[in-house]
Amino acid sequence: MSYVGLVLISHSPKVVEGIKDIISQVITEVPVETAGGTDDNEIGTSVEKILAAIERADHGKGVLLFYDLGSAMMNAEIAIEMSGSNQIKVADDIPLLEGSYVGAVESNMGKDINQVLEAVKTAFTKER
Amino acid sequence: MQLTVEQTLSWLEKTNAKIQANKEYLTSLDQAIGDGDHGINMARGFQEVMKKVEAASYESVSDVLKDVAMTLMSKVGGASGPLYGTAFLKMSMAVKGTDPVDNPTFTKGVEEALNGILMRGKAEEGNKTMIDVWAPVLRFFQESETVDPSALEEIAKTSMEATKDKKAIKGRAAYLGDRSIGHLDPGSVSSFYLFQSLSETLKEVE
Numbered sequence: 581m582s583y584v585g586l587v588l589i590s591h592s593p594k595v596v597e598g599i600k601d602i603i604s605q606v607i608t609e610v611p612v613e614t615a616g617g618t619d620d621n622e623i624g625t626s627v628e629k630i631l632a633a634i635e636r637a638d639h640g641k642g643v644l645l646f647y648d649l650g651s652a653m654m655n656a657e658i659a660i661e662m663s664g665s666n667q668i669k670v671a672d673d674i675p676l677l678e679g680s681y682v683g684a685v686e687s688n689m690g691k692d693i694n695q696v697l698e699a700v701k702t703a704f705t706k707e708r
Numbered sequence: 709m710q711l712t713v714e715q716t717l718s719w720l721e722k723t724n725a726k727i728q729a730n731k732e733y734l735t736s737l738d739q740a741i742g743d744g745d746h747g748i749n750m751a752r753g754f755q756e757v758m759k760k761v762e763a764a765s766y767e768s769v770s771d772v773l774k775d776v777a778m779t780l781m782s783k784v785g786g787a788s789g790p791l792y793g794t795a796f797l798k799m800s801m802a803v804k805g806t807d808p809v810d811n812p813t814f815t816k817g818v819e820e821a822l823n824g825i826l827m828r829g830k831a832e833e834g835n836k837t838m839i840d841v842w843a844p845v846l847r848f849f850q851e852s853e854t855v856d857p858s859a860l861e862e863i864a865k866t867s868m869e870a871t872k873d874k875k876a877i878k879g880r881a882a883y884l885g886d887r888s889i890g891h892l893d894p895g896s897v898s899s900f901y902l903f904q905s906l907s908e909t910l911k912e913v914e
Contacts, residue, residue, distance in 0.1 A: 617785075624749065624785020650880060654790035654828050658781060 585637030642667030722905035773800035838895035
């Protein structure tokens with residue numbers, strides 16, 4: 581079976597690689613792709629990198645995007661608009677590490693993209 | 709006013725020259741209240757813009773602006789990329805089909821660009837962002853039947869200077885709260901360069 585994919589977007593390639601390591605210690609079936617840094621791997625984010633990561637992470641059930649700061653969110657939104665798909669969504673106002681970890685766990689249960697997003701949001705509303 | 713393809717390219721060239729010349733200054737402004745990369749990011753973005761537009765040939769202003777948008781979105785890295793990229797993309801869409809671009813069409817272009825920045829950045833006027841320059845400039849265009857280039861530069865300049873006394877509500881500077889007061893907003897300064905360059909381009913036509 582296929583799972584909702586995850587894309588981790590950060591200003592630094594190292595940040596998202598590290599988070600991917602943490603997730604894959606527990607979850608191995610869910611596609612988790614990274615879009616860290618600019619095209620030259622400098623600090624920043626790149627729409628092109630995000631679009632490429634979405635393509636790799638999409639195994640037919642859609643992709644949920646997680647981001648860290650400022651431009652990461654804006655470039656995530658641009659990537660979603662450019663993809664033109666309603667199966668690509670952004671986890672808004674959700675911490676990158678904790679949020680994507682919960683997202684991976686929920687996706688692994690075979691949920692659809694709306695259910696995964698809802699579960700992630702609920703997890704972080706409760707804590708507040 | 710009228711904006712041809714040639715003038716649009718001249719506008720970009722002037723903007724790029726100002727950004728390259730003030731790269732360190734923009735960075736120092738951003739170091740005070742942000743993450744210190746505005747000069748580097750804008751300089752890299754506009755250098756790529758010039759590479760792109762100089763290698764191409766254009767039939768319409770809309771096509772030039774679209775290439776600017778796509779280049780800034782993919783090459784800048786920081787928040788100014790998606791913000792300026794969205795602005796140029798919306799402007800490109802608004803002026804499509806009108807060549808040369810006349811005053812009402814350009815005004816529409818600035819309006820759509822500002823709407824794009826508002827939507828993308830989720831900020832509003834007074835938050836100490838580039839919007840504090842774009843919004844008064846839009847009002848200036850809306851109120852002008854004919855555009856006086858000197859007045860355009862003046863409004864952009866005074867609006868940019870007014871960001872100094874404001875407290876940042878959006879962007880990285882917002883984390884500093886009151887400590888952001890007393891510093892110019894870097895995005896307002898780069899936006900000033902953009903409109904100052906437009907003013908100089910329009911003066912050349914007169």
